[in-house]
Every structure is written in structure tokens, then in C-alpha cells.
Amino acid sequence: MAGMRWDSMRVSPEGESTTPDDALFAQPPVVRTFDSPQFAGMTFYEVHAKSILNRVPAVSRVPFEWTINPYRGCSHACRYCFARNTHTYLDLGAGLDFDTKVVVKINAPDLLRRELARASWQGQPVAMGTNVDCYQRAEGRYRLMPGIIRALTKHANPFSILTKGSLILRDLELLVAAARVTDVSTAVSVGFVDQPLWRQVEPGTPNPLKRLEVCRTLNNAGVRCGVLMAPILPGLTDSPVQLAATVEAIAAAGATYVTPIVLHLRPGAREWFMSWLSATHPELMPRYRQMYAKSSYAPKTYQDDVCAQVRELAKAAGIGKPRTTDRTPAHNSGHRKLTPQAAVEPQQLSLLA
Helix, strand or coil: CCCCHHHHCCECCCCCECCCCCCCEEEEEEEECCCCHHHCCCEEEEEEECCCCEECCCCCCCCCCEEECCEECCCCCCCCCHHHHHHHHHCCCCCHHHHHEEEEECCHHHHHHHHHCCCCCCCCCEEECCCCCCCCCHHHHHCCHHHHHHHHHHCCCCEEEEECCCHHHHHHHHHHHHHCCCCEEEEEECCCCCHHHHHHHCCCCCCHHHHHHHHHHHHHCCCEEEEEEEEECCCCCCCHHHHHHHHHHHHHCCCCCEEEEECECCCCHHHHHHHHHHHHCHHHHHHHHHHCCCCCECCHHHHHHHHHHHHHHHHHHCCCCCCCCCCCCCCCCCCCCCCCHHHCCHHHCCCCC
């Protein structure tokens, strides 16, 4: 633990930060490892967060203003995860450290209850899973999400959840109860259904077909769920045949919408992904160097072309049309609805790890 940046960001007994910046954590972390197969090689840093409702900077191009992130780091280990560089803020690495050293905000539910009760809180929509997955494997042990969902439900506070995990179904009854009193939106992230590639690129995630089963189950229960078709990987998952196969699987799952998002490579993620690509698909390196030479995003003309193909495929497959089995509960929460992710330009959405 010595030398980690958060060790100098504690809160003094008087409640004043010991640094000019706001403290990330209110108490020093407790380090734990668990000798069990599902957590082999993992280290968990249990911390008490100073705050849990995070305001998104105004310059961010995302369709939400507030987020909750009970974890930092992610065992999904997706090669391309845009959030990797956030681990360097804690003097941890953006590569293997991000995959195996997870910060757990163990006071998240209690802290959220207090923050939602403040007179200054106006019940704005809250997004979860936009940085790292709130239903990654650690959630199976720490069980932070049930308390978070109950707190939001008590205050009829609208929220959305984006996940690559199947563990969200553990909380299905809580989500159904929340949807009765407020606006609840969920989405699963499935960029492709290629099985060998999934094992290489997203080694810690459930099978993409399992994620689509999650989508079907949520919708059948009356909890609205769509699919972020993300990321679409140039040269790996963007052929007409591959796009059609993925959209067909999404349609079969009964998704309420599909939003295509082409791979973007921010610092930290860029280096980690390119290292993997160089070792496994060296023939694609010149193309990637050219496409991402000037920006973290692929050229707009490429994005527009791929997204147009997906939209046409989705239209032909009937994605988004009302189904006779739709059971979305009516409610009168008094809150504005969350911005539908399908209506947002693809490059404006953050991509889940």
C-alpha cells in the first residue's frame, strides 16, 4: 500500500481534506484477497468513499449528468475498456492492475441513502455502469447494488444500468419494484457474438449470448432493456456478415433498441488494446494506426457507414417495435424520463468496460 496516491487523500478528524483536492476516500483502504477460484489473482481495496453521487463534467459528451460507481477497476478485463486510465490516478497500472486490483466502495448504499435525503438533491436521473461494471464478479461477494437500488426506489429516483454481467438478474425483483414507482432503464453491452473473439477480447465477461438472455429476461419482467452494440471492432467484427449475425441475435432477444458504437481508444486503453492486437492480429496494425492516429475515435465517415448498416439491419429485424409481451409498468413518479440511449449519437456514449 505504501506510495499509493489515495494514501495521501485521507480526511482529517475535523472533516477537512489533508490535500488541496477533495479526498477520494474518507478512510484508508483495507486490502483483501480471497482464496477462491472465482477470485484467483484478484486483490480488493475496501474503502469508504467520501461521496457516491458523481456529477459528470459539463464538457463530457454523454446523455446523463449524474453517476454512481461503486467499483473502480474491473475483472471483466476487456482489452479495450476506456476506463483503464482512471486506475493511474491511484498509482495503479492501466493494464493488468485494472483487471485484477479492484477498489470497492463498501459504504456506497449507506452513503447514497444520506445523499438522496439531502434537501439539495432534486431527484435527477442517475446512470450506473458507465465507467466500470457495477455487476462485475466482485458484486457477487460485496452485494452493494441491492442497497443502492432500494435507496433509489425509496426516493422514486429514476436510474439506468448498463452491464455486461448476468448478475443483474439476482436483483430482478428489486428492479421490477423500482420500475413501478420511477423510470428504470437497463441495457446490456454486446458488440459481437463471435465466440473465439469474445474469449480473447472480453475474457472475464459472461458469454455474449448469455447477456442477450439477460436482456430477454429483463424485458419479459417489465424492466425496459436495450443493447449497446459495442464495441464494433474495425477489421474484426465489422463485416456485413458479422454485423448481421449480431443484430439477428439482438433482435431474437427482444431488445427494445440497439445502439451501435464503434471502438474508441483513449489513453491507457489504446496501449493495452494495441499490444494485444499486435500479438494476435499484426496484419491489422497499419489500419489501426491510421484510423486512430489523430483521435481516440475512428474517422466519422467510418462510424457513419457502420452505424448506418446496423440501423438498416435493426429496422429490417423489427427491433424497437412494440411487442405483445411488453409489460412495462405505468407509473407517475413526477420525474423526467431518462434520455433514451438509442436516440444519442454513438460517439456521445461512454462504453462500458
